[in-house]
Amino acid sequence: MYDYNEMDSKCPTGSFSYTIKSGDTLYKLARMHNTTVEAITAINPGINPNNLQVGQRICIPKGTTPPTQTCPTGTFSYTIKSGDTLYKLAMTYNTTVEAIMAVNPGIDPNNLQIGQRICIPRGTMPPPTSTCPTGTFSYTIRSGDTFYLLAIRYNTTVEAIMAANPGVDPNNLQIGQRICIPGRVPPTPTCPTGTFSYTIRSGDTFYLLAIRYNTTVEAIMAVNPGVDPNNLQIGQRICIPGRVPPTPTCPTGTFSYTIRPGDTLYQLAIRYNTTVEAIMAVNPGIDPNNLQIGQRICIPGRVPPTPTCPTGTFSYTIRPGDTLYQLAIRYNTTVEAIMAVNPGIDPNNLRIGQRICIPERVPPTPTCDGFFYRVRPGDTFYSIAQMFNISVDRLLAANPHIDPNNLMVGQLICIPRTTMPPITCPGGTVYVVRPNDTLSSIAMRFNVSIMDLMAANPNINWCSLMPGQQICIPRHMPCSAETTSSSAETTPIQ
The missing domain is CATH 3.10.350.10 (LysM domain)
Structure with a gap:
């Protein structure tokens, strides 16, 4: 079984190695590195553009260095961060979603990418670090915070917090957001004699802490006046009656x-x-x-030594989702052979981080006159055949060693080449249809008008696009409002 994660990536001259990260697509990488999806696919034979794996190594053709985006006068450059939306940015920078989209033609507001650079109209300059007025202190929003909980915690009111933070939406607080709290910065509690300081962790309750430290809930509450036992916050400091428990010393044996x-x-x-x-x-x-x-x-007992794998095997660390069956397929061995070199292993209770030994065989590189597809939950041979517009018989013939009744999630199967003749696309780009593509989504992705896209593909039935089908993307022409509105409803690929 071929595994991209395991391959030793040696990229040809004129390209460089790249490790797939969360959210990557070939289209995004092509834009980022000033190349094309087709060029990336050409130097990565067998790559499945619809199933990129985090950590997978691929080769990227070296284009010319993409120019740094220059934002027009009256705007400034902004890099998209996790959780950003155009609405949120419009609120933050005192502008509108429409104004942001106007200076970023072709932007997809529903698919912002972390690291993507966009231009923001200057309503006001990006807000400076908040300086809280006298009688308040700065606070950084944490997970689970609400104005109501903060008002209780700091002995104030929701109204007072809102008054000190004009323009802050109490229903859309962001982790890391800085706000002002009426009052003074609460000092770090100093625990009285006979108690010690403790930092609340996930799952902690006064009841559990009382049991753990051999005290009572009442005693903990007595040395923590004002602490709400029903609203403990991770990272909150409290006092525990007693002394700091020493690190346990384990007895001999x-x-x-x-x-x-x-x-x-x-x-x-x-x-x-x-x-x-x-x-x-x-x-x-x-x-x-x-x-x-x-x-x-x-x-x-004694500390178990780190297992030393015998000759002809190698050490492997269990990762989330691993099973002996999947490891046997990945490394071209059998479950029985793995169990034989790991006496006492429980195949039904593998632990993340557990070290085991794998019989060492060099997995042969599979051949595929087409491309590889990695099985996803719910896939069947029939659904995969339909997805790529081929017959089940052709799919079976291309995968003679695979049991169609026992597909495993993550398993690679070969999708044979289709017999569709290549298309010509003078001055444009040939695009291979992917699952869930529609006329309108393709037009939006490549920033072309629907009418131009249909004119460049007169023989295409846009109501029954098939994955793997080739279409021509014409050179970009500005869309008119009329052609855009004509695509109000398009049937997606099932």
Whole structure:
């Protein structure tokens, strides 16, 4: 089985290696690096443009360095960040969505890309760092914050916060946004003698903390006046009666272990060849039903050494979604062979970060007179054949070693070349239709008018576009309002 993530990427002269990141598309990369989708596809044979994988290495043709976008007079350049929308930017910079779109022709307001550069009309200059007036202090919005919760936390009112932050939408607070809170900056609490400072973590409650530190809810509340036990905030500092518990020293014959997500005493007992009772015996007071991530406990036995894989195998670290079956396919071996070099492994309970040994065989490079497609949830041979406008028989013939009744998510199958004759597109660009493309979405993507697109493809049935079908994208001509409005309804590809 061929895996792009594993390939040793050696790019030809005139190109460079690139690692796919979240949100990347070949169209976006072509625009970013001043090249074309066709040129990228040509030097990456077998690449599936509809199923790029984060971490996948591909080659990008070296175009000329794209010029830095120059924004017209009366605007300034802005780089799109996570969570940005044109509406939000319009509110932030005292302008309108229509004004932003007018100075960014061809921008898709529903598909802004992180890192994309756009121009913003100057309503007012970008707002300076907020300086809070006397009698207030600056606060940075965190996850879950609302004006109501902040008013309770800082002993003020929603109205007072709104008065100190004119123009702030209380229903659209953004993480990292700076606002002003009436009052003074609350000092870092100094815990009284006989208590210690504690920082609230995810899942903490006064009840759980009372059990963990051998105290009571009432005692914790007594040394934290004004703290709302029903609204603890991650990162909030409180005081706990007692002394800072020392790092546990595990007795002879045991080793220290730090609880990780998903751990249970039962699973730890199986992993380290002991029993739940033995673990509880060396951890008096431990609550097996309330293990905390980061909690230190003692495990009977010795620290297991890092496994050394025998000759003819290599070490592999389990990642999310891995199964022995998928690893066997990926590395051209069998589940039985993997289990044989990992005695005691539980194939139904693989742990993220767990190290196992994989029998070493060099996976042959598969051949495919077409391109590879990575199976997605819900795919069947029939649905894939329909998607690419080929028969199930042709798909089966191109994949003789694949069981059509047992497709695995992530599995690569070969899509044979279609028999559609190549098209000519003088002065334009040939585009290969992708799933869910429509006449209007293609026109918007390439910033051409619908009438020009239809005129360049007189024999295309736009109501039944098929993935893999080639169409001609004419050179850009300005769209008129009439031609744009004529595309109010277009049937998408199913």
